Amino acid sequence: MEPILKIENLDKVYPDGTVALSNINFNVYPGEFVVVIGPSGAGKSTLLRCMNRLVEPTNGNVIFKDKKINKANSKQVKQIRREIGMVFQNFNLIDRLTVLNNVLHGRLGYTNTIKGSLGIFSKKDITEAEEILARVGLSKQKYKRADELSGGQMQRVGISRALSQRPRLILADEPIASLDPASSKNIMDHIYNICTEDKITAIVNLHQVEVAIKYATRIIGIQNGEVIFDGQPSQLTDKVIDEIYHDRRPPLVHAQ
Amino acid sequence: MSELEKSSDNIYSLNRNEDNNEMIVKPKKDFFIKGVLIFGCLFFLFSLYELNIDYSNLLEGTVAFFIMLGDMFPPNISEWAYVLPAAIESLQVAILGTVIAVVISLVLAFLAAENLAPNKWVARIVKSFATLMRVIPTIIWALIFIVAVGLGPLPGVLAIAVHSLGMLIKVFAQSVEEMDGGKIEALKASGAGSVQIIAQGVIPTVLTALMAWTILRLEIDIGESTILGLVGAGGIGWELMRAMRSYDFNTALFITMVIFVMIFSVEMLSNRLKLKV
Amino acid sequence: MHNKGKRVMELEEIRDIRQRKRVQTILITLLVVGLTIWSALGTDFSVYEVFSGLGLISNFVFIDLLPPDVSTSGSLLGAILETLYMGFVGMVVGAMIALVLSFLAAGTTTPHPIIQVVVRAFTSIIRNIPGLIWALILVASYGIGVTVGTLSLILGSVGFLTRVFADTLEEIDTGKIEALNATGSSYLQVLAQGVFPQFIPGFVAWSLYNLELNIRASTIIGMVGGGGIGFAIQKGIKLFQYKEVSMAIILVLVLILSTEFLTSKIRERII
Known part of the structure; x- marks a missing residue:
């Protein structure tokens, strides 16, 4: 099977000299549910953001469906980004807009600039956004303002926004780090079930090793910007975990 | 792990129940x-x-x-011997006016603050006087004082003092009113008199706010003092008026540049101070 | 032993800081007092003159100014409305121009850093020259009238609003902008759908505040030939018609207070 995403010799050095990533290599195949684990500051976020070029890689290639993202011009980058959905730790919804409008933001890349700017979307897009909201159980909230929702609900809107892009790949950056345990499970279930049902490939950054083992089909452990583990969850021994976290096992769920 | 397991297992069945409820109506726009x-x-x-x-x-x-x-262009700087002293006079008018306003408002603000005033009526009367002083623009105050005491920097100083006094009483009183009532109560309970309460409880609490307002007011007043000359209340505005009236545009540009530098450097300086406070 | 030594050190440090603070306070006080005395000398300020002037001032206020001549209110009404119109038009046009400029001047939204510096410098020049002085300069080109008043109010609004709008834009949550970028939205779409909704409360609040500033400024802009009530006040004083002047001042009072009242009500409702 052809990989959907290829990472080749990826380096990232920030202008202040911090080496965030060095020589990362791996392929992701369609249908995989990859979880990236590692301590804070290991470079997980940077790695994810290099994949859709929210962060500019210093060296190496990121190839999505045979297209080199790092070589694409700004128009091509936008076209590639449309096919990659992203879910954020802080949800990053636009507070003053309605839930539905936030979901429709996933269609902006497919909408003409002026219409999109004015918030005019096609009937089809709206129906589809409503269907997605029904799927994550937020039909009743669709006309509410985004800032009226609870954290778990906000993240479901964040997922819906990514889904409305009809993505081939979903990147989730610490999607449950700002949530309570019950919402965390709910959100992880949603991401996992939707990706499996819709055959969407997923790359998820997580802090919690236990959660990673529960959902992942493959785990990548990174530390100090380098991949030090890449394999099945069953291969992730305590020794490896200790190595990844330097004996600093993170708590199951971060206290808020 | 166990914590995650506890919550409902089948989220989708739960959602379906949610959806069965009545139709969702689009809320009316505000x-x-x-x-x-x-x-x-x-x-x-x-x-x-x-x-x-x-x-x-x-x-x-x-x-x-x-x-x-x-x-x-080019600006005519040959008149600097008249322009610079006038600029300094504007600066002095602003400083003196602001200082007078700050000193008087420190007394009156406590009478205007409803949580400290001897009674409500005193607070209301002081506040309405403050409103009157604040609402009438500085330059109109200057016109009034010129008629009363003649041309020169004095009406400028008075105009700035009166107008600033109005604003400072208002904002100082607000700062005092926003103060935590418990602190005053605690001092009262210890048997402190009202002057002691103000000196030991109120002033230390609101000092930062008062300083910030004072700096802001000085910034505004320096801007205002440059225009007072337009009606004859001294300072650099008068020089600009004269240059424009005699169509001496090159000198006018020089004076405008001096005014810009004055106000700009005060803005820079007060930004610095604000960071420190 | 070791601990004790450390504690003594700490105590000494605290004493040191206290002393430095006290010295600082004394220096600042001296500086303020010195500046005040310097200013008083420079402006020939004498308390004696103020108190002897007090009689003149009260005479002037109670005999010449008061009571206001209500019969002139009809003719002054046109002037005060003109003041209101100038202030409002100045705010609307100024806010529109500032809206565009602020997107260029804010670090988060500017298309290029050089554009940012140029726009910031340009608006800083506009902002740091008082409106009345703009009016005085503009009168030479446009002649006496409301055009000058309106234009200088527009300039003042652009200078002020561009700065505060740009500051508001720079405080916007960049994560949300990132989220929209990640969906493949274009620059304009990100501005309209991501930045603008976050910007609206600040936009409304600052524009309303600018309206208050404009109304104040437009009451005096007439003194140098910008039309409105300021012209009437200036004229009244030159012709010694003080009772008309006091009527005009009362109208100014009413206009400013009702603007403040209205804007605060609107602000409460919208934000």
């Missing part, structure tokens, strides 16, 4: 904002119509303005 916007647009058009601006004059004037801008 008509207030739309109303204000529509009224604003209409009032804007009406204002434009009523102002009856002569658009051909606007065009000619703009051309004339740019020609004048060209004429202004």
